[in-house]
Amino acid sequence: VSAVSDLLSNYQHVIEEIRLVTGDNGAFEVVVNGNLVYSKHATGRHAEPGEVLGIFRHLVGADVPVYADQ
Secondary structure, rough: HHHHHHHHHHHHHOOOEEEEEEOOOOEEEEEEEEEEEEEOOOOOOOOOOOOOOOHHHHOOOOOOOHHHHO
């Protein structure tokens, strides 16, 4: 669940909702503000450390500062 901690630590000011959706065989999805950020089912593997944060950072864009920088 470090992905959720990473997201909230860095982008709590733009996250209204974050969900971990579990499925069969250990599959899970990370959904932020209704948008799928990461799917183990789609990738066939667990996310690497920091990977979900990197994907979210790309989705929100470089113009959105991390929480600590505000």
